Structures are given as C-alpha cells and as structure tokens.
Amino acid sequence: MDKRVQFDFEIDFTNGGGIQGQEFRLDIDGDDISDQDLAAYIVEDMRLLMVGEVRILNKKIITEKHKRKPGEKETN
Structure with a gap:
C-alpha cells in the first residue's frame, strides 16, 4: 500500500515573515x-x-495512492 503523510506546517524566514x-x-x-x-x-x-x-503540526500517516512517480519533480 502507498503511504502519504498529511500535516500542517509553519515556516519562519530569517529575513522576516513566514508561510x-x-x-x-x-x-x-x-x-x-x-x-x-x-x-x-x-x-x-x-x-x-x-x-x-x-x-510540523497534526501529522498523520494515511494510506492513499502516491501522486508522483518515484524521482519525479514538479515542473513549472
């Protein structure tokens, strides 16, 4: 079975702000x-x-089909 992780995140930047x-x-x-x-x-x-x-907050492992093929990167 394929495993995925679902989570919330907060990232602070050293030059101010965050996402x-x-x-x-x-x-x-x-x-x-x-x-x-x-x-x-x-x-x-x-x-x-x-x-x-x-x-990293509220992390849980779920069973769900992978969305990317191994080694595949998103492209613009």
Missing part, C-alpha cells in the same frame, strides 16, 4: 517520516531560502 499550510499531503517511502526529515523535504521541494524555524 503556513494546512492538511498538506506528501508521498513517503515506508510507514513513517520524522518531523525533521519532513521539514527538510518540504523546504527543499518548495525551494525555500532563508528558512528559520519549521514547525
């Missing part, structure tokens, strides 16, 4: 992902710079 997301979902390999690995993944995947604190 947040609610009920964000990402494909994961395996049955779990640490908050630290999840934070690193979203910062890299969203190509964020000057990131300060990242808070």
Whole structure:
C-alpha cells in the first residue's frame, strides 16, 4: 500500500515573515517520516531560502495512492 503523510506546517524566514499550510499531503517511502526529515523535504521541494524555524503540526500517516512517480519533480 502507498503511504502519504498529511500535516500542517509553519515556516519562519530569517529575513522576516513566514508561510503556513494546512492538511498538506506528501508521498513517503515506508510507514513513517520524522518531523525533521519532513521539514527538510518540504523546504527543499518548495525551494525555500532563508528558512528559520519549521514547525510540523497534526501529522498523520494515511494510506492513499502516491501522486508522483518515484524521482519525479514538479515542473513549472
């Protein structure tokens, strides 16, 4: 079965401001992902710079078909 993680997040920027997301979902390999690995993944995947604190909230693992193929990146 495919596993995804659903979570809320708050990201502060070192130069001021921040962003947040609610009920964000990402494909994961395996049955779990640490908050630290999840934070690193979203910062890299969203190509964020000057990131300060990242808070992961309300995390839960769900069984749902993956939306991306392995190694696939979003393109603009």
